[in-house]
Amino acid sequence: MQRFWSSRWLAPATSLGLGLGLGAALTGRRLQPGPEEGAAAGGLLARLPVLPGAAAASLPAGGELAKYGLPGLSQLRSRESYVLCYDPRGRSALWVVERLSAAGLSGAPERAACAFREDDSVHEYHRATNADYRGSGFDRGHLAAAANHRWSQKAMGDTFYLSNVAPQNPHLNQNAWNNLEKYCRSLTKYNKNVYVCTGPLFLPRMEADGKMYVKYQVIGKSHVAVPTHFFKVLILEKPGGEIELRSYVMPNCPVDEKLPLERFLVPIESIERASGLLFVPNILKRTSNLKAITADGTGDCLSLQRSHRSLQ
Template sequence: MALGNPSGATADVNNPNNYLMRKPQFALSYSRDRGTPNWVSWHLDIADRGSVNRQEDFRADPDVPAGWYQVQGSSYLGSGFDRGHNCPSADRTSSPENNSATFLMTNMIPQAPQNNQGTWANLENYTRSFLPGNEVYVIMGSYGVGGKNASDVTNNTVTNTIDQGRVTVPKRVWKVVVVLPVGNNDVSRINANTRIIAIDTPNENSISPDWGNYRTSVDKIEEATGLDLLSGLPVEVQAIIESKVDNGPVL
């Protein structure tokens, strides 16, 4: 969370829809009523990458406060939506424990299959291509209500919730990627020339696999979500980099 706490989340059960959860592998703001994270934030460098296989152990997060509904690994089954990782499995392959953490359901959103397996997989692979010479900070989240899986696209309908209404299907899925050469004192090294990739996609199965088509500015994502992204940076730096739309390579 070196770049900030986008929603001012707190580890207070009286703040159920902006509940801060900090894990060794990532941090997140969880919404009890939506059954999904508002955002997930993590750092990626070559030390996070190894030869560990996907653990595939989708499961309820035991850190969800007592008395709250716990989304299960089976909660998305039959919905037509993928269990879409926020922090990807492939970003945490240094140990079985680290990879397993990405399969907690607090790290998942109901994601249209082509959105998850196409567009987002392509961006995730591209992000990892910056290693080992660079390190990357990533913040991902979702907002709105109503996505379209393959059946919804065919029937021109929208699915608002799954799991008997206990998990909200988001309308949009976004991500911000900050790329830095490997070094120290990361926050102080982010400046007007730092590459910032921000995308905002519809949660639909008819989405293009080319993530570059969905580039936007951090400012636009903040406007849509009410979040304060990159708040850990000096205000003058935020003013410059948050208004830009990336035009760099996509492969």
């Protein structure tokens, strides 16, 4: 069976960066904190070793151009179980980062007590609602998975904000994607920490006229964007200090759950180019002992260092 994605779709033309990190550069703090969020020093944000953003833009904090406020900045949300960067245009997250550990997977929260709900820290013009998903044919697919955060009722409950959700094909959500989530949890048995970054992709494909187009469906009155694909980047901290990188892409369509997950491994550069995000430079600031796992099971750190150095 052939792979569902094509390398030509992972083209540099698609960029979802939307000025990641710009808000931090302007204010030095998180923007528009939700009513349930703690101080900037709290939540998962303070515990993350890296964030998947590009270098922050250098702009003055005030001045004549900002006298009436700037119309939009990257929107970070730091909650108990994850950090996300929200995309108000797509009504979902650009990326969500969570930390998995063996201890965090144990506990007895009641999933039945959790309910999908609007994120009232997002302006009503830009938030998804449950009504948008009703009758759409898509699942409310968690980006930070609920089962990853069994250590507290609140941590699990926070994953049910619709800002942590994207429209996902039901077969994918309940089968192959679920297998990938289970695999991520299994890695906590052999690694000190497992950091998982998940997000949507909107990839171009060639149409009959020979031109490349980015086309995607929207659902509901809020026009929630339906991703063409999803990515998941795993940053594994080994007991000996080595960092291992694994990166996956799955199409947002039915996928044979019997296919080995290795079939969906892609070079991290493909996700960086397609999403507008950067992972490797941020990781290399903290370690030189990085190995990226490829589809053939091998790892190569030197080529990663060279390719990113050439862009500086």
